[in-house]
Amino acid sequence: MIVTGPYTVHASWMPAGALFLWGARRQGGSVDATELKHLLFAWHAASFYGTFIETLEFTGKEGVVLESEDALHYFCDPSELQHASIEWSTEAAPLKAAAPAIREALAAGRVMPDYDKWRQGSLGWKLQLPEELRGMESPLLKTWADTLIEAEVRRRPELQEALTKLTETVPRIQRGDISADLWLDEEDWLVSIGWKPDTAPFRTCLQLVEPEHDGMWRLAILLQDRQLAERIISCDAEGTPSPGEPVPEEWQPELPRVSRDVERWLHIIPELRDTHEPTRLKRELTADEAWEFLAQGSRQLVEAGTPVFLPAWWERLRRTKPRLRAKLRSSVGTTGSSAFGLNQLMEFDWRLAVGDMELTEEEFRTLMEEKRRLVRFRGRWIQLDPKQMEAISQVMKQVKKKRGLSFRDVLELHLAGEEEDGENPAGREEDDIDLKLEVELNDHLRQLITRLKEHKGVPMQGPPPGFHGTLRPYQAEGVSWLLFLRQFGLGGCLADDMGLGKTIQWISYLLSVKEQEGQVQPGEDQEPLPPGLLICPTSVLGNWQKELQRFAPGMKVLLHYGPQRRKGEDFRKEAMEADLVLSSYTLAHLDEKEFSSIYWSSICLDEAQNIKNAYTKQSGAVRRLDGYHRIAMTGTPIENRLTELWSIFDFLNPGYFGTLREFSHRFVQPIERISDQALIGQVQRMIRPFLLRRLKKDPAIQLDLPDKDESKVFISLTAEQASLYENYIRDLFERLDRLGPMERRGLILSALTRLKQICNHPELLQKSMRGAAIQWRERSNKLERLLDMVSELRTEGDRCLIFTQFVETGYMLQHVLEQELAEPVLFLHGGTPKHTRDEMVDRFQNESLPEAERNGVFLLSLKAGGIGLNLTAANHVFHFDRWWNPAVENQATDRAYRIGQSRHVQVHKFVTLGTLEERIDDMIERKQDLSRQIVGGGEGWITELSTEDLKELFSLRQEWINV
Numbered sequence: 012m013i014v015t016g017p018y019t020v021h022a023s024w025m026p027a028g029a030l031f032l033w034g035a036r037r038q039g040g041s042v043d044a045t046e047l048k049h050l051l052f053a054w055h056a057a058s059f060y061g062t063f064i065e066t067l068e069f070t071g072k073e074g075v076v077l078e079s080e081d082a083l084h085y086f087c088d089p090s091e092l093q094h095a096s097i098e099w100s101t102e103a104a105p106l107k108a109a110a111p112a113i114r115e116a117l118a119a120g121r122v123m124p125d126y127d128k129w130r131q132g133s134l135g136w137k138l139q140l141p142e143e144l145r146g147m148e149s150p151l152l153k154t155w156a157d158t159l160i161e162a163e164v165r166r167r168p169e170l171q172e173a174l175t176k177l178t179e180t181v182p183r184i185q186r187g188d189i190s191a192d193l194w195l196d197e198e199d200w201l202v203s204i205g206w207k208p209d210t211a212p213f214r215t216c217l218q219l220v221e222p223e224h225d226g227m228w229r230l231a232i233l234l235q236d237r238q239l240a241e242r243i244i245s246c247d248a249e250g251t252p253s254p255g256e257p258v259p260e261e262w263q264p265e266l267p268r269v270s271r272d273v274e275r276w277l278h279i280i281p282e283l284r285d286t287h288e289p290t291r292l293k294r295e296l297t298a299d300e301a302w303e304f305l306a307q308g309s310r311q312l313v314e315a316g317t318p319v320f321l322p323a324w325w326e327r328l329r330r331t332k333p334r335l336r337a338k339l340r341s342s343v344g345t346t347g348s349s350a351f352g353l354n355q356l357m358e359f360d361w362r363l364a365v366g367d368m369e370l371t372e373e374e375f376r377t378l379m380e381e382k383r384r385l386v387r388f389r390g391r392w393i394q395l396d397p398k399q400m401e402a403i404s405q406v407m408k409q410v411k412k413k414r415g416l417s418f419r420d421v422l423e424l425h426l427a428g429e430e431e432d433g434e435n436p437a438g439r440e441e442d443d444i445d446l447k448l449e450v451e452l453n454d455h456l457r458q459l460i461t462r463l464k465e466h467k468g469v470p471m472q473g474p475p476p477g478f479h480g481t482l483r484p485y486q487a488e489g490v491s492w493l494l495f496l497r498q499f500g501l502g503g504c505l506a507d508d509m510g511l512g513k514t515i516q517w518i519s520y521l522l523s524v525k526e527q528e529g530q531v532q533p534g535e536d537q538e539p540l541p542p543g544l545l546i547c548p549t550s551v552l553g554n555w556q557k558e559l560q561r562f563a564p565g566m567k568v569l570l571h572y573g574p575q576r577r578k579g580e581d582f583r584k585e586a587m588e589a590d591l592v593l594s595s596y597t598l599a600h601l602d603e604k605e606f607s608s609i610y611w612s613s614i615c616l617d618e619a620q621n622i623k624n625a626y627t628k629q630s631g632a633v634r635r636l637d638g639y640h641r642i643a644m645t646g647t648p649i650e651n652r653l654t655e656l657w658s659i660f661d662f663l664n665p666g667y668f669g670t671l672r673e674f675s676h677r678f679v680q681p682i683e684r685i686s687d688q689a690l691i692g693q694v695q696r697m698i699r700p701f702l703l704r705r706l707k708k709d710p711a712i713q714l715d716l717p718d719k720d721e722s723k724v725f726i727s728l729t730a731e732q733a734s735l736y737e738n739y740i741r742d743l744f745e746r747l748d749r750l751g752p753m754e755r756r757g758l759i760l761s762a763l764t765r766l767k768q769i770c771n772h773p774e775l776l777q778k779s780m781r782g783a784a785i786q787w788r789e790r791s792n793k794l795e796r797l798l799d800m801v802s803e804l805r806t807e808g809d810r811c812l813i814f815t816q817f818v819e820t821g822y823m824l825q826h827v828l829e830q831e832l833a834e835p836v837l838f839l840h841g842g843t844p845k846h847t848r849d850e851m852v853d854r855f856q857n858e859s860l861p862e863a864e865r866n867g868v869f870l871l872s873l874k875a876g877g878i879g880l881n882l883t884a885a886n887h888v889f890h891f892d893r894w895w896n897p898a899v900e901n902q903a904t905d906r907a908y909r910i911g912q913s914r915h916v917q918v919h920k921f922v923t924l925g926t927l928e929e930r931i932d933d934m935i936e937r938k939q940d941l942s943r944q945i946v947g948g949g950e951g952w953i954t955e956l957s958t959e960d961l962k963e964l965f966s967l968r969q970e971w972i973n974v
Contacts, residue, residue, distance in 0.1 A: 017096035018042055018050065022103035024154050025069060030082045032103070033074030044073035050097065051075070054090035079158040086110035105152045112140050113156060117163050122170060124206055126197040134174065136160045202316065211265045212237055213244075215272040217312060218320035219296075219304060221392075228301035230283070230294060232269065234262070235318065248273045248292050272317070279315055280308045324392060335403050336362040336369075336449045337410075339421070339456060361407065364449075379404075406448055419667055422460065422700070424450045462495070463700030469495040475522040477565045480515060485705055489516040492703055493642060494523055497613070502641035502663030504619070506648050506704040512910055513644045514555075517545075517615055518562045520642075524612060525566075525590060540612050542569075542589045546633065547617035549595040553849040554880065555617070556593070566590045571598060571605075572845075583608050596621045600632040611638030619643035622662060623655035625671050634662045646905075647898045648702065653679045656698070663701060719908050721918040723932070724800075726793045728770070728923060735769050735776065736926065740965050747958060759961065763927070764817075766965065767892055770923040771820050787827055793921055797824070797891060798831055800919065801868060804887050805832060810855070810867045811887035814876065814903045816894060818842075821870050824891070828868055840872040856884050873903055882906040886914040891921055893931045930964050 017037045025031050032051070034042030042050075044066035052061035058081070065076045077085060086107045099107055116122075121139040128135040138156060164170040201207040213234045220229040234252075236242035236259075245253045250269030252258045258266070273292050277284050282303065285291040296304060309319045337359040361372040379400055462468045472491045474482050482490065489505060493516070496503040505513050521543055529540035547555055552572055559568050569589040571577070576598075577585050582605040586592050599606060614636050616622065622630040641663050649656050657674045660667055668674045678694055681687040728736065743762050747755060768775040772791040787794060797813070804811055815821050818840045825838045837851045855866050869882065873894060885907040894900055900920075908916045922932045 017098065018047075019098050019100055020047075020051070020103055021100040022106060022151060023070070024151055025076065028158055029079060030077045030106075030155065031069045031072075031074050032077060033069075033072040037098075041072065044068075044075060047073075048075050052085075052090060055085065056090075057081075057084060079155060080162060082106070082155070083110055083114055083159060087114050102149060102151050105149055106155060109140070109152060109156075113138060113159060116140060117159065120167075122160060122163065124201070124204065126200055129200070136164060136170070136174070204316070209237075211268065212259070212261050213265065214318050215269050216243075216318040216320060217276065219301065219309070219322065221301075221322045225298075227295040227297065230292060230296065232273070232292075233320065234258075234269070275315070276312060276317065279311050280304075283308070322392075328392060333399055333403065334364040334449050335406055336364050337421075337424075338362050339450065359450075363403065375403075410448075419664070421450050421456070422463075424448055459499075460700070463501075472523060474519050475526045477522045477526070477563055478519050479564060480562045482515070482519060483512070486512050486516050486519075489513075489703060489705075490519045490523065493517070493520045496701070497524070497640045500639060502643070502701060504643040504645065504648060504659060504663060504698075504702045506645055506702050508646055508704070508706045508905075511705060513646075514558050514617075515562055517642065517644060518559060521591060521613070522563055522566065528612075529590075539587075541610055542586055543591045543613045543615065544606065544609075544611045544636070544638065545591060545593050545615045545617065546596055546599050547593075548621060549597060549845065551617065551880070552593065552595060553845050554852075557849075559591070559593075568593055570594075571602070576602075578602070578605060596629050596633065599636070600629045603632045603635070606632075606636055611636065613640040613642060614638040615642040615644065616659075616662065617644050619645040619659050619662070620647055620655065622658050623652075625654060625658040625661070630658055634658075634665070646902060653682055653694075656694075660698065660701070667701075668697075719904075719916045719918065721920065723920045723922050724796060726796055726921060726923050728926065729773075729790055729792060731773050731790055732769055735773055736766065739765055739769065743965070744958065744961075747961070762965070766927045768817065768820070770926050770928050771815075771817070771892055772823060775817070775819055775823065785823065785826070787823070793891070793923060794824075794827065797889065797921070798827065800889075801828060802832065805834075805867055809887055810885045811869070811889060812876075812882055812885045812903075812907055813868065813870045813889040813891055814873050814900075815870070815891045816873050817892070818872055820891065821872055825870055828870075832868065834868070835866060836868045836870060837866045838870040839876050841875040843875065852880060852882070855882060858884075871903070871906075873899065876903065876906070880906045881909065881911065883909060883911040883913075886912075886916050888916065888918045889921070890919070893920065893922065893928055927965055 018034050019037060020032055020034050023031050032047070033044075034047040034050070036042060048061045048064050048066060052058050052064055052075075055061060058064050066073065067076060068074075069076075087110045089107070116138040122136050123139060125135045125137040128137075135157070138160060164174065198207070202209045213236055216233040216235050218231040218233050220231055222228055232246055232248060234244045234246055244256045244258060246256075246266075246269060247253075248270060250266035274290075277290075277292065282300065283293050285293050293300075305321060305325055309321055312319050338361075339359045361375075363370040363372070363375040458468075469488070469491050471487065472494060473487065474480070474490075489507065493503055493505065505516060507513050507516075524543070525540065545555065549572075552570065556568070556570065559566060567588070567590045569586055569592045571582070571586075571592055571594040576582075582602075586609055594602075594606075616633065622633050624630055643659050643663055645659070648659055654671065654675065657668050657671055657679075661671075669677075678690055682690050682694070739762070743758065747758060750758060765776065770793065772787065772794050774785045774787060774790065789795070801811060801813075813824060815824065821838050821840055825836045828836045837855060839848055839851055843851070851866075851869070854860065854864065855869050857865065865884075869885065888904050888907050890900055890903070904916075904918050908918075920932075922928050
């Protein structure tokens, strides 16, 4: 028999949470990692004889890595080579020796709270190990055991629940605080947290007794029967019962513990020591001392396991926070609608509410001057926390500095706080200073805000004389709502579902304004009504021109667009002669000087999500425009981030949500990070008065639209696609971890595009598709399936829309479909000129054209063709490649599924199985839709994923490759 070695195996802990083993020859020199793996695991079946054991270099040494639980199994049943002479080092030997006992303790559930960890300021568990192993404990053994315990706790719900309970009930001791040694040993601690039963027949309790009038408060010691809670006996600090109080026989041996309990209380709260006899408990407390005991000391004792009896009213008083209330005077709001506006200042009187008791400003200031924390007022105790009183004073000063409360302040305070009642919300720390300024509305403002919140009671107005068309009931309500907001100079967001007719609602509004405000009577010294301004995406300018000509032919419309557009004073002169100036978002920035020279009658943003990024120059220029009334129209007020809502609302009612930084700190971070439901509700209440949203599926709308069916078409990759996909991923991850943060983000975003293109067709990686002849057959199942489905529907005389994210994909599909269908195929993308775009829409929609001149297949890029178009001639919609945000896809679908559609609409969403596209589809299905909560998602967040998460997202599932 050949004996190899001798060797010594060493062990150390890796930050990733695993053990690192390396070997050294006793005569000198290190052991190669592969050789060490063979020595230790050649007979280890669980690791498939070492196959699954990872080798690497760590701290300059070569060795093997053992996950914590794998190490436990290995040390309990080592499988070393029999002919090898192996010794375990002083740090590794205890691991091997303790492993069987650790495994047995875990299996038997011998886990208990760790007293030493608690003393150091944290909570955790430890194992109950045999006495002989406790002397072997080393930092490495303890770290390994802690990791194993954490894994066991995660697997056992009862231990997780116990730890949660401990977190809620056990007081933390700051690191370095050794006072715990003086009053609590491990046994006492386990009893106090309820882990071990207390065998004493009674509990030692402390009672705070309130004075009958304004005298001193009193401390009393009580003994409470554990079995019969109503049996309570008073005693002194030595455990001697009060005269005339019989003590049960079985209590007598335990009475000496009372003095130990009192000594413990004094260590926890030194302020309870008698001034003249520091070893004794105070018998009486001043009002301020009583307040400190009620607010702080009693809680410390309870956390340490001592029952405390307090006055019955304290629990209610403790949770009742003072509320500062501004009571609006009855005259506010009666001076006529023209006096309103978000910046209008309101007159009010201060009130301080404590529970159901209300103090005037004078009474409040009188109590403040007394500097008392507990005051008997009108026969009841009230709490005047100095921190809360200071907060109230600061709020008063801030309001005074602002010269009062504006209507914006009143509206925000009322809407944000209408569901709070002054009680401390669940889960909030009791000593948090969270003062809420409330507003008590008068009858006039209450009626106005009720109309704003509920959109009811708004005076209904019919269509104006110049409107050539018919308004559905819900559309008339939308027009009336916009006109109602206009009375008070308040901006509004018309956020109706796509296809519900936001366009004609706004045209009707504009004509109504002209009818009601634009008529200058003879002899009146009145300025003519300035024009309105409509800003929209360049791609829908032509659509707006046609809709205005159709529904408001008498309106003078100036199209400000193109190289020949007016500038400077020429623009101003021509604009002032028009009823409406129509322009684009791009020009709102480029021609900001011209637009800023006019105070507009109204400013309307169509597809207002175009200003969702508050930091762009375009968004800033639009928000700086000046006008009497501001309106935003969008079916998606939020697409990806809550900050998009801020940008739209900062345009509508500047300053309503404060600065972007304030809004982000107050709402965005807690809502997007932990879905704070209270804050979500607050945002909902704040936007409700200024946002009108109706959905197609709402029965009250009564659209009587035909049905819409959505289905997914699942496709597998060809072998060529699979090879390209895998090779690209392999190359990606080889490069990824070598890059800096910026380069890494760029590479990931580039990878998203490449992987989606591979799923569409391999040819897209090679060259431009514009007019190129390509070998497309049998290389993409997705393309083949699309061709089959489009061919079938065209045979039946149906028309379709096909959406893709990529322009090159669009050119390829156009080439293939024209070749196979033998008919022209339209393709609209971001580079399509306006006049060509209008011609395309007309050739697809115009039923008066001969059938031979009408196109049946319309290809559109998702961004350019997903908004602002009416394409109801189509009854099939294809999403050739998927986008992360369902709201964007729905917008595109609703080019066909909208008012005017008379046929059943079928929506087909292509998904390539086993790839990134399937992950996208899963994510859309699982997604918590922020837009739905408040009133979607871009790809930027993907760049922040870890490499492991990216591998999960991008990896190719082999079972879906079409070989």
